[in-house]
Amino acid sequence: MEFLHVPRVAYFSMEIALHNEIPTYSGGLGVLAGDTVHSAADLELPLVAVSLVSRRGYFRQEIDAQGRQIEHPDEWEPGRFASRLTAAVAVQIEGRDVWVFGWLYVLQGHMNGRVPVILLDTDLAENHPDDRQLTHHLYGGDAAYRLKQEIVLGVGGVRMLQALGFRVRQYHMNEGHSALLALELLRRYAYPPEDLRAGESPYNVPWVRDMCSFTTHTPVEAGHDQFPYDLVQNVLRNFIDLPTLKTLAGDDRLNMTRLALNLSQYVNGVAKRHAEVSRKLFPGYSVHAITNGVHPYTWTFPGFVKLYDAYLPGWCHEPEVLSRADRIPDEALWNAHQEAKRALIEKVKALTQVNLNLHVLTLGFARRMTAYKRPDLLFSDLARLKSIARERPLQLVLAGKAHPRDDGGKRLIETLHAHMRELAADITIAYLPNYDLQIAQAMTAGVDVWLNTPLRPLEASGTSGMKAALNGVPQLSVLDGWWIEGCIEGVTGWAIGDTKEAPNGADGRELYQKLEQAVLPLYYGNRAGWIGMMKGAICKNACYFNSHRMMRRYATEAYLR
Numbered sequence: 001m002e003f004l005h006v007p008r009v010a011y012f013s014m015e016i017a018l019h020n021e022i023p024t025y026s027g028g029l030g031v032l033a034g035d036t037v038h039s040a041a042d043l044e045l046p047l048v049a050v051s052l053v054s055r056r057g058y059f060r061q062e063i064d065a066q067g068r069q070i071e072h073p074d075e076w077e078p079g080r081f082a083s084r085l086t087a088a089v090a091v092q093i094e095g096r097d098v099w100v101f102g103w104l105y106v107l108q109g110h111m112n113g114r115v116p117v118i119l120l121d122t123d124l125a126e127n128h129p130d131d132r133q134l135t136h137h138l139y140g141g142d143a144a145y146r147l148k149q150e151i152v153l154g155v156g157g158v159r160m161l162q163a164l165g166f167r168v169r170q171y172h173m174n175e176g177h178s179a180l181l182a183l184e185l186l187r188r189y190a191y192p193p194e195d196l197r198a199g200e201s202p203y204n205v206p207w208v209r210d211m212c213s214f215t216t217h218t219p220v221e222a223g224h225d226q227f228p229y230d231l232v233q234n235v236l237r238n239f240i241d242l243p244t245l246k247t248l249a250g251d252d253r254l255n256m257t258r259l260a261l262n263l264s265q266y267v268n269g270v271a272k273r274h275a276e277v278s279r280k281l282f283p284g285y286s287v288h289a290i291t292n293g294v295h296p297y298t299w300t301f302p303g304f305v306k307l308y309d310a311y312l313p314g315w316c317h318e319p320e321v322l323s324r325a326d327r328i329p330d331e332a333l334w335n336a337h338q339e340a341k342r343a344l345i346e347k348v349k350a351l352t353q354v355n356l357n358l359h360v361l362t363l364g365f366a367r368r369m370t371a372y373k374r375p376d377l378l379f380s381d382l383a384r385l386k387s388i389a390r391e392r393p394l395q396l397v398l399a400g401k402a403h404p405r406d407d408g409g410k411r412l413i414e415t416l417h418a419h420m421r422e423l424a425a426d427i428t429i430a431y432l433p434n435y436d437l438q439i440a441q442a443m444t445a446g447v448d449v450w451l452n453t454p455l456r457p458l459e460a461s462g463t464s465g466m467k468a469a470l471n472g473v474p475q476l477s478v479l480d481g482w483w484i485e486g487c488i489e490g491v492t493g494w495a496i497g498d499t500k501e502a503p504n505g506a507d508g509r510e511l512y513q514k515l516e517q518a519v520l521p522l523y524y525g526n527r528a529g530w531i532g533m534m535k536g537a538i539c540k541n542a543c544y545f546n547s548h549r550m551m552r553r554y555a556t557e558a559y560l561r
């Protein structure tokens with residue numbers, strides 16, 4: 001294999017967004033993993049990514065006339081995109097051997113860098129029928145299924161890299177799902193019994209810590225993967241002794257985040273505020289902050305790529321250059337934006353039959369549909385929203401999937417559809433089904449304002465607003481996650497509320513106020529001022545909130561320590 005000549009950073013992620021037709025991702029975490037690999041390719045960082053093949057994908061979303069989400073399997077054929085590797089390794093689950101093989105997907109960057117991605121697969125005739133399905137469903141099944149998947153990812157992944165001949169200089173766990181990899185390393189580097197004094201741990205914890213970095217993504221305790229020890233013992237058997245496991249992963253339950261925290265030399269949150277929240281959640285650990293970023297070329301609309309190539313050469317390798325975007329003539333920038341907006345309008349028409357107007361201010365909101373993201377905040381006072389839209393027109397494009405077992409999230413999609421019907425006479429609203437990479441690209445480039453209204457402090461980072469910034473689209477957002485760092489009021493976008501916790505009502509009122517008094521008047525009354533905001537988003541935010549900066553920081557602060 002061509003990738004074995006240098007030691008690599010092994011980047012482990014349960015989900016990864018590699019291509020629009022490879023449904024091995026569910027949302028922001030997977031898109032971030034994909035952007036990480038794209039930046040590694042462009043920067044020629046030696047990295048190998050490891051994930052699961054997720055043959056049946058996450059799910060394909062259909063929405064019926066009542067606004068109910070219908071979930072379809074999203075099967076893909078790995079052989080169309082990846083080559084089958086001949087190596088196979090075994091992991092032990094419930095006392096049986098489960099064979100794991102892999103697919104090699106080569107991510108070819110647009111600047112010709114290449115990064116190998118190994119997609120692990122258990123669908124082999126040698127395996128028990130239940131075990132063949134372990135790599136079918138992303139985030140599917142029960143706790144036992146999830147734990148088994150995490151064994152395939154963490155333990156199987158380490159063994160697979162070794163079987164393939166990779167030399168690994170650092171393991172990076174993207175979220176706690178892959179933390180069992182650190183246990184596999186502990187086992188591998190246990191001291192021989194004859195070297196041990198009585199009562200001494202056989203495991204070389206300092207060595208394993210030196211080999212591991214961990215990025216946490218979840219600002220609430222309940223969001224972290226936790227498994228009861230009776231389940232763990234039944235599934236993992238004697239993989240590692242229970243007292244050692246409890247010391248590393250928590251007394252009551254196996255907490256994957258604690259395990260990763262205890263076995264990593266470098267730990268970070270994904271925005272400055274999120275690192276602060278994580279330090280409170282896990283006192284005693286040193287949690288750094290590396291704010292997320294998005295991959296510049298992937299998330300820039302072709303019309304903007306042309307502009308940047310002309311006025312800001314080198315931006316693809318060094319996005320800091322985008323801080324000079326004020327060089328771009330206003331008219332050229334506006335035309336590129338209107339072209340992106342036209343492309344979105346066509347897509348919306350094709351997918352939903354809804355007709356949007358090129359000259360009406362368009363708000364975009366798309367992300368996982370779940371309670372804390374509050375997609376209904378904009379609709380908290382329909383009379384007020386109508387009266388704002390009567391004064392100066394606006395239209396909306398929405399999208400997002402709810403996890404199949406998130407009933408609250410599914411109800412939110414239905415509620416949004418009910419609001420759409422109620423507002424039909426006053427505001428044109430489209431809900432695009434099956435939110436994916438392509439829809440995210442079209443929306444973040446083609447709307448005029450990107451909206452985000454999470455409940456503080458639950459948005460660890462958020463990344464879609466960064467995609468908007470690359471396309472000169474300002475954001476209107478609650479101050480949480482990356483927006484605390486990215487918001488310069490009236491320059492890069494607008495804030496809703498302050499950074500303290502606020503009740504729903506206050507955020508809703510502030511959202512209406514900003515729309516009515518700042519966003520709409522500027523859009524309709526001051527074209528030059530509006531284009532100034534677009535440039536502010538590019539100059540101040542696109543130049544910084546990108547995955548090249550993020551990966552250069554991981555390289556110098558985590559990987560090369």
Ligand SMILES: *Cc1c(COP(=O)(O)O)cnc(C)c1O
Nearest residue numbers: 027028367436437440462463464
């Ligand atoms: C960027 C992206 C996300 C993450 O959006 P957030 O703003 O972080 O919620 C989710 N899904 C898709 C398809 C994306 O492209």
